[in-house]
Amino acid sequence: MTEKPAADLVDGAQCKVVSGVHAGKSGMITDIKTGKTGHISITVVQADGERLKTLARNVLIIKA
Secondary structure, X not given: OEEEOHHXXXXXXXXXXXXXXXXXXXXXXXXXXEOOOOXXXXXXXXXXXXXXXXXXXXXXXXXX
16 A cells, blocks of 8 residues: 555545544545635545534545
């Protein structure tokens, strides 16, 4: 399993949150949005169905 930088964001990609409030959680990326200031926010859906929102800079993309 290798990890890619957040520049490879696509819906359905597996990711791991490495910093911020939700550090240590992982799941599938959905709902990618860019705000007025240029920050990219994403929604991560965990395996149990729980959703969390975080900034794209806080995640690493996991490539199986």
